[in-house]
Amino acid sequence: MTHTIPGPIDPPARLLMGPGPISAYPSVLRAMSAPLVGQYDPFMTAAMTETQELYRAVWATQSDATLLIDGTSRAGIEAAMLSLIRPGDRVLVPVFGRFGHLLAEIAERAMAEVHTIETAWGQVFAPSAIEEAIIRVRPTLLALVQGDTSTTMNQPLDEIGAICERHGVLFYTDATASLGGNPFEADAWGVDAATAGLQKCLGGPSGSAPITLSPRAVELIQNRKKVEAGIREAGDPSSPDFVRSNYFDLGMILDYWGPRRLNHHTEATTMLYGARECARVLLLEGRDEVIARHELAGRAMLEGVRALGLTVFGDVAHKMHNVVAVEIPEGVPGDVARGALLEDFGIEIGTSFGPLHGKVWRIGTMGYNARKDAVLTTLAALEQVLRRFGAPVPAGGGVEAAVDVYAGAAAGAR
Numbered sequence: 001m002t003h004t005i006p007g008p009i010d011p012p013a014r015l016l017m018g019p020g021p022i023s024a025y026p027s028v029l030r031a032m033s034a035p036l037v038g039q040y041d042p043f044m045t046a047a048m049t050e051t052q053e054l055y056r057a058v059w060a061t062q063s064d065a066t067l068l069i070d071g072t073s074r075a076g077i078e079a080a081m082l083s084l085i086r087p088g089d090r091v092l093v094p095v096f097g098r099f100g101h102l103l104a105e106i107a108e109r110a111m112a113e114v115h116t117i118e119t120a121w122g123q124v125f126a127p128s129a130i131e132e133a134i135i136r137v138r139p140t141l142l143a144l145v146q147g148d149t150s151t152t153m154n155q156p157l158d159e160i161g162a163i164c165e166r167h168g169v170l171f172y173t174d175a176t177a178s179l180g181g182n183p184f185e186a187d188a189w190g191v192d193a194a195t196a197g198l199q200k201c202l203g204g205p206s207g208s209a210p211i212t213l214s215p216r217a218v219e220l221i222q223n224r225k226k227v228e229a230g231i232r233e234a235g236d237p238s239s240p241d242f243v244r245s246n247y248f249d250l251g252m253i254l255d256y257w258g259p260r261r262l263n264h265h266t267e268a269t270t271m272l273y274g275a276r277e278c279a280r281v282l283l284l285e286g287r288d289e290v291i292a293r294h295e296l297a298g299r300a301m302l303e304g305v306r307a308l309g310l311t312v313f314g315d316v317a318h319k320m321h322n323v324v325a326v327e328i329p330e331g332v333p334g335d336v337a338r339g340a341l342l343e344d345f346g347i348e349i350g351t352s353f354g355p356l357h358g359k360v361w362r363i364g365t366m367g368y369n370a371r372k373d374a375v376l377t378t379l380a381a382l383e384q385v386l387r388r389f390g391a392p393v394p395a396g397g398g399v400e401a402a403v404d405v406y407a408g409a410a411a412g413a414r
């Protein structure tokens with residue numbers, strides 16, 4: 001028998017300017033090539049503790065219950081939902097894009113009674129609309145996406161925690177797409193649970209899901225565990241307090257990350273190194289500075305695509321800093337043009353889902369790629385490709401408009 005053994009992994013040079021994943025910070029890739037240590041090596045447990053401390057600053061929380069779930073962003077979502085929802089609990093999910101549907105689906109798998117409200121893609125909810133639905137539905141949990149990459153919208157969250165508090169509702173948010181590139185204040189906004197991933201504004205690969213839980217959420221999880229343990233030592237599967245996942249049982253995961261360090265899974269060492277470095281580079285540059293860099297790159301890209309004659313999708317006033325959706329011009333074959341960008345320029349931009357499929361491209365400026373040269377290179381390449389496929393584009397328009405945004409910002413800073 002003969003086997004053809006492929007060569008060592010050797011990816012092509014790519015500039016990832018889609019809605020995620022994005023090109024990682026070089027130092028994150030370096031951190032991820034560091035040697036492994038044992039699960040309970042003092043170096044490893046210290047690195048876990050440091051990582052918790054770093055992410056408390058990233059989330060803007062004092063909560064000890066700030067850690068990583070091993071897996072992609074949806075591992076964080078599943079851990080939060082399976083641990084906070086008991087079968088039969090009412091859960092309210094305001095849906096303004098694809099990821100709202102995902103939260104509703106996962107809540108259903110957690111056997112919740114799921115209620116949704118919807119708004120048109122490209123819009124966000126007024127806090128009053130969410131409060132009205134809470135009064136009507138009386139949920140135990142509100143599950144709300146912050147930044148939905150499918151539509152690029154950034155749902156304002158600053159008033160939601162107070163609304164939830166007033167009505168005795170737990171507040172969970174998926175901040176995967178937004179964290180790091182847009183404001184997030186876990187404690188000040190009264191967030192009870194929030195989850196993310198590394199592959200958007202945090203500038204790492206997918207595969208680790210930062211999570212933070214408020215004392216109220218931790219209490220619910222611990223009570224659930226106590227009630228459960230009281231029923232039967234090994235857990236009674238017929239009890240509503242029984243968490244129907246071992247891997248995502250936050251009660252157990254908190255014991256592993258907490259002072260007792262009770263064995264649960266084996267923490268994914270290399271992902272921990274990567275997640276730690278993502279937070280470290282963010283905090284070294286400064287949380288506000290990184291948000292400002294995303295705002296500037298996002299504004300330069302926005303003005304750039306407008307100057308190319310492209311129509312921007314959705315309510316721009318509520319757009320995330322780090323991604324823009326543009327309508328594909330009449331007559332331009334969207335996927336073929338995207339393919340040309342990738343093949344000829346090594347630049348990846350995103351397609352779209354659901355009602356927007358085939359109608360818009362999504363262009364991201366996130367993490368390491370929220371950079372002037374990445375913005376200008378992408379606009380120059382996009383201009384050439386648009387022209388190649390017959391779209392009328394003013395020469396130099398896109399790049400010049402973006403250069404002007406950067407020049408204006410530099411003049412403003414002087």
Ligand SMILES: *Cc1c(COP(=O)(O)O)cnc(C)c1O
Binds near residue numbers: 074099148175176177
């Ligand atoms: C990108 C994104 C995810 C991604 O989930 P993965 O499991 O990492 O693929 C989840 N939620 C939101 C809001 C996102 O934008």
